[in-house]
Amino acid sequence: MKPFYKEKYPHLFSPMFIGKKKLEFKHRILTSPMGSAVGTMDFQGRINDAGVDYYTQFARGGFASVTVPIEIPANGGHAFALSLDESAGGYAFMHNMQRSVHMFRTRTLCELYHAGCCMLPGPGRTVMSASAFTYNGHPVKEMDEKDMEDVARLYADAAFLAKRANFDGICLHYGHGWLMNNFLSPLSNHRTDQYGGPVENRVRFPRRVIERVREAIGDDMIIELRMNGSDRMEGGITPEDAARQALLFEDLVDMIHVSCGTRLDASGRPKMHPTCFVPDAHNADASEALKKAGVKVPVGVVGNVHDPDLAERLLVEGKADYILMARQAIADSDWVNKVRENRVEDIRPCIRCDYCIDGGRRGSLTTEVNIRKDATFDCHCSVNPLFRQGAHKPRALRPTSKKRVAVIGGGISGMQAALSAAQRGHEVVLLEKSGKLGGQTFFADHMWFKNRIRAFREYLITQIKKSGVTVMMNVEATPGMIAEMDPDAVVVAVGGKPATPPVPGAENARQAWDVFGREEELGKKVVIVGGGSVGCELAIHLAGKGHSPVILEMGAHLAPTAEISERMSILEFVEKNGIAARTSARCLEITDKGVTVEEKDGKNFIEADDVILCTGTLPLAEVRDSFRDTAFDVISVGDCEKVGTIRTAVESGWNAGAVL
Numbered sequence: 001m002k003p004f005y006k007e008k009y010p011h012l013f014s015p016m017f018i019g020k021k022k023l024e025f026k027h028r029i030l031t032s033p034m035g036s037a038v039g040t041m042d043f044q045g046r047i048n049d050a051g052v053d054y055y056t057q058f059a060r061g062g063f064a065s066v067t068v069p070i071e072i073p074a075n076g077g078h079a080f081a082l083s084l085d086e087s088a089g090g091y092a093f094m095h096n097m098q099r100s101v102h103m104f105r106t107r108t109l110c111e112l113y114h115a116g117c118c119m120l121p122g123p124g125r126t127v128m129s130a131s132a133f134t135y136n137g138h139p140v141k142e143m144d145e146k147d148m149e150d151v152a153r154l155y156a157d158a159a160f161l162a163k164r165a166n167f168d169g170i171c172l173h174y175g176h177g178w179l180m181n182n183f184l185s186p187l188s189n190h191r192t193d194q195y196g197g198p199v200e201n202r203v204r205f206p207r208r209v210i211e212r213v214r215e216a217i218g219d220d221m222i223i224e225l226r227m228n229g230s231d232r233m234e235g236g237i238t239p240e241d242a243a244r245q246a247l248l249f250e251d252l253v254d255m256i257h258v259s260c261g262t263r264l265d266a267s268g269r270p271k272m273h274p275t276c277f278v279p280d281a282h283n284a285d286a287s288e289a290l291k292k293a294g295v296k297v298p299v300g301v302v303g304n305v306h307d308p309d310l311a312e313r314l315l316v317e318g319k320a321d322y323i324l325m326a327r328q329a330i331a332d333s334d335w336v337n338k339v340r341e342n343r344v345e346d347i348r349p350c351i352r353c354d355y356c357i358d359g360g361r362r363g364s365l366t367t368e369v370n371i372r373k374d375a376t377f378d379c380h381c382s383v384n385p386l387f388r389q390g391a392h393k394p395r396a397l398r399p400t401s402k403k404r405v406a407v408i409g410g411g412i413s414g415m416q417a418a419l420s421a422a423q424r425g426h427e428v429v430l431l432e433k434s435g436k437l438g439g440q441t442f443f444a445d446h447m448w449f450k451n452r453i454r455a456f457r458e459y460l461i462t463q464i465k466k467s468g469v470t471v472m473m474n475v476e477a478t479p480g481m482i483a484e485m486d487p488d489a490v491v492v493a494v495g496g497k498p499a500t501p502p503v504p505g506a507e508n509a510r511q512a513w514d515v516f517g518r519e520e521e522l523g524k525k526v527v528i529v530g531g532g533s534v535g536c537e538l539a540i541h542l543a544g545k546g547h548s549p550v551i552l553e554m555g556a557h558l559a560p561t562a563e564i565s566e567r568m569s570i571l572e573f574v575e576k577n578g579i580a581a582r583t584s585a586r587c588l589e590i591t592d593k594g595v596t597v598e599e600k601d602g603k604n605f606i607e608a609d610d611v612i613l614c615t616g617t618l619p620l621a622e623v624r625d626s627f628r629d630t631a632f633d634v635i636s637v638g639d640c641e642k643v644g645t646i647r648t649a650v651e652s653g654w655n656a657g658a659v660l
Contacts, residue, residue, distance in 0.1 A: 005340040009308055011315035013340070016064075016298060016322060019222040019254040023168060025064040026105050028315065028322035029336050031329050032257070032302045033067040033111040033171060033226070034058075038080040038377045039389060045074055045083030046093040053391060055097050058329055059106035062336025066101055067109040067171050068094075070162070072154045076125065077115030077178070080377065084110075084161040094165035109224060110162035111171040112213075114151055116179025117188065118263050129182040130189040130196065130205075135264070142191075148205055151179065155209045156216040169222035169254070170213055176272055177263030180206045181228055184245060187236045187264055199244045210252040222254040229258030229286020232271040236262065239286040243293035250297045257300030257324055258286040270569040273327075276352045276449045277569040280304045281314060288319040300324050306350055308339045330356050331383050345462050348383050351452040354565040355647055356381045356388075382647035383456055385416075385654040393658070402426055403488035403660055407469075408477045408627065411439020412646055413638025413653035414493030415460040420657025421491070422467040429485070430469050433476035437461050439495055440639075441646075446516040447541045449573075453646065482630040489633040491656045492624050496617040496639035501529070505590035509611040512538050519545050523609020526550070527595045529587050530614035531558045536570045536581075538614060543577035550606055551581040552597055558583065617643045633660060 006013050016025040040051030055066045074083040084091040101108055117129040117140045127135070132142040143151075159170050174180040182188040183205050189196050195204050213223065227245065231237045237245075246256055260283050261272025274282055287301035298321035305311050306328040314320045328335055332348040339347070359375040381387035386394070403426045407418045410432030418430045436442075438461070444454035464471060482490060498511040512534060515522070519542065526542055528535045531553025539549040551558065551574070558574065558581055559567045574581055582599065589596040594608040617639055624640040637652040638644075644652075 003340070004342050009312045009339065012308065012312045012323070018298065019169075020219045021222075023107065023222050025107055025322075027064050027336075029063060029311070030065040030300065030322060030324045031058050031063050031067060032259075032324040032326045033069045033173065034326050034330070035069050035078065036082060037379050037388060041080070041082050044088040044090065045081065045085060046088060046090045047082055047097055048093075049096075050391065051082070052097045052100055054388070055108075056100040056104075057333040059101040059104040061329070061333035062104075062340060063106060063329060063333075064336075065107040065109060065168075067111050068097075068167075069111040069113070069173075070158060072112055072114050072158045073125065076119050077113070079120070084158060084165055086161060091161045091165035094167075098166040107168040108166075109169040109171040109222075110159075110165070110167040111173050111226070112155055112158050112162070113173035114154065114179040116177075116182045118177060129179065131182075131191055133188070148208070152209050152212045156212040159213040159221075160216040163217045163221055167221065169224055170217060171224040171226055172210065172213065172253075173226045174206055175226055175228035175259050176261060177268070180209065181231075181237075181262065185228070185231050185237050185262065187231055187233060187262065199241060200248065203245055203248045207249065207252065210249065214252060223252070225249055225253045225256045227256060227258060228260055228262070229283050229289070230260045231262045232260050232268055233262060233265060239289035242286055243289045243295065246290045246295045246299075247293060250295055253297060255298045255300065255322075256290065256295065257302055257322070258283050258290065259302050260286065266564065267568050267572065269565040270572065273354050273357055273565050274304045274352060275354060275566050275569040276452055277573055278304060278352075280307070280310060284314055284319045287314075291318055291320070298322055302326070304352070308344060327352065327354075327356055330381050330387055345459070346466075347459070349452055349455040349459055351382055351456050351646065353382045353647070354563050355379075357565075358563050380647055380651070382645065383650060385651045390651075393655075397424075397658055400424060400426075400660065404486075405429070405489045405491065405657075405660060406431065406477075406482055406485055406487040406631070407491045407493060407657075408482070409439065409493030409495060409638070409640075410434075410437040410471070410473075411493055411495050411638060411649065412441060412457070412460065413649035414439070414491070415464055416650050416653030417491040417493060417635075417637055417657040418469045419460070419463055419467055420654045421489075421660055422469050422657075424658060424660065426489075426657075426660060428467075428469045429472060429487070430464070431472045431475050431477045433474070435474050437464065437471070437473075440513070443513075443516045446519075447537065448544070449537075449540070456646070477627075479626050479630050482627060487631050489635070489660045490627055490631040491653075492627050492634065492636045492640060493638045493653065494620045494623045494640045496619050496643055498613065499616040499618045500613065501587065501615045503529075503587050503590060506613065508590050508592050509613045512612055512614045515542075515612055519547075522547060524548055525594075525607060525609045527552060527606055527608040527611045528614055529590075529595070529611060530616070531555070531581060531583065532614065532616075533559045533562045533566070533570065535614035536574055538612065539579045539581075540570070540573045540577055543579055549579055550608070551579060552585045552587055552595065552606075553581065553583045554586050556583055619643060635659075 128141040261268040300322040301320040302324040331350040444450035
């Protein structure tokens with residue numbers, strides 16, 4: 001009898017045999033290239049034990065391949081990148097990863113790319129591209145024949161080092177605004193010689209690079225091409241153009257997968273790393289175009305394919321031959337194993353917030369799209385507290401004896417704390433004052449672009465039900481009640497409350513929390529006070545329901561502290577919905593007729609049927625502090641400790657439950 005997963009997902013779990021030597025991939029679920037970042041390598045870019053563990057987790061989780069990015073030249077496009085440098089023996093250190101990953105019959109590919117116009121300026125580096133222009137304030141040189149020969153040699157040399165490092169294949173990154181995409185895309189290739197104009201000319205130099213790579217590695221290794229199925233910008237590569245490119249490449253490569261977006265404009269980031277506003281499988285139109293054009297090598301698709309049913313359907317419908325994922329693998333590296341074991345409800349869903357690629361939390365904007373150089377490189381996943389630097393946390397835990405633990409509050413941080421404590425073997429009681437779990441995430445039930453947050457909440461609820469945690473609903477905990485329970489430890493997760501600004505007439509306004517599910521009570525004209533992420537997303541939501549919102553933001557920028565890709569999506573949908581946004585606008589007074597604001601041109605009055613406050617959250621400090629001495633250990637988590645995000649709620653909740 002066939003295993004369950006082969007019955008339900010016969011295409012997804014069928015093997016692939018790639019290249020002249022028929023290299024076997026055990027199924028069709030691959031990881032797309034994922035950098036390991038600082039901390040996973042030594043000062044010379046050689047992979048260390050943390051890096052080995054990072055890539056091995058995906059192999060252990062069942063994925064058919066992992067792909068390791070290598071920049072040429074080293075650190076050309078990103079700081080702190082892995083290197084195969086021969087003088088430092090980087091290729092030799094990579095064998096530590098190979099032995100570990102290959103143990104799980106998982107293939108390894110080395111992604112090679114040159115940053116081109118996105119090269120970080122520095123000594124010995126030439127910022128260059130297919131054509132000359134200015135990028136991020138730096139002049140970009142148009143490449144000549146010598147430059148092309150030098151770059152082709154860099155690719156060939158790096159590919160040969162990858163062969164010595166025992167990779168199974170090379171993945172050539174020809175998308176996202178890197179150098180090869182600079183040649184392939186009309187956005188950046190304005191040449192009038194043999195390398196510009198029609199598709200046949202634009203692929204000429206990228207083909208030469210592939211030929212040189214093949215000469216360097218022979219037929220023992222496969223070559224995968226990662227290319228843009230679309231630049232997602234006017235005048236750029238379209239799926240039809242990409243299909244013509246693929247037909248001109250396929251005699252040189254063994255497999256092709258399509259992505260989209262370009263670094264030539266920050267507005268392309270939300271498509272390149274699709275946010276919650278981007279549809280599922282948004283690159284499938286391009287992979288389908290390649291298939292319909294007659295591309296014969298296997299065609300893969302990446303981007304918002306996180307559901308196994310959707311993945312299987314894409315293969316059944318002939319839109320792709322294999323599936324790649326990165327952020328979902330980061331959120332839950334056991335994705336494949338859980339699908340095989342019929343435990344889809346146990347998959348921790350990615351919420352598409354893009355914190356994992358953010359390079360560490362950055363500060364508020366100081367220009368329209370640029371951000372201060374204050375990235376911390378402390379990289380996080382909002383739903384997986386053990387991602388990257390967090391992977392070190394379990395080693396810090398000491399053995400513990402079984403304790404009786406009370407968790408007060410059933411929001412995200414409270415549920416995560418309860419789960420962590422239960423996983424450590426404690427007896428846990430979770431007390432929730434309302435009739436449902438999830439806390440502030442109730443808004444996700446009403447906003448179409450927050451369905452991934454809803455999925456994450458339901459995942460936590462499912463895990464609570466399976467964990468053995470005792471849940472007491474409609475119970476408002478008091479210090480006296482907790483004292484009677486006499487727990488060994490208490491985790492306080494009582495959350496926060498909406499902040500009310502000291503503005504005359506604020507009592508005439510509604511709080512954002514009170515709007516969801518009651519949108520029909522609002523009038524047509526709505527003024528939203530506060531243009532952070534919450535205010536902007538509420539405006540997008542209300543505009544979709546027929547209201548005419550106006551956003552008032554005291555600062556110079558909308559959503560100034562949002563992750564950059566998320567912010568670009570927010571701005572895009574604010575514009576798409578025709579939402580009026582007034583920055584540098586201080587709210588002076590609220591009446592039942594509207595709002596008085598102070599702007600650069602003086603005081604103005606904005607008529608409104610309703611005014612909604614999106615001016616932040618305050619910790620429920622008094623409630624929190626009332627439980628301070630109710631047990632030997634009392635730990636506060638989530639917004640009641642420090643107002644934050646789902647990421648900080650998950651992190652603080654996991655920490656609290658784990659350290660008891």
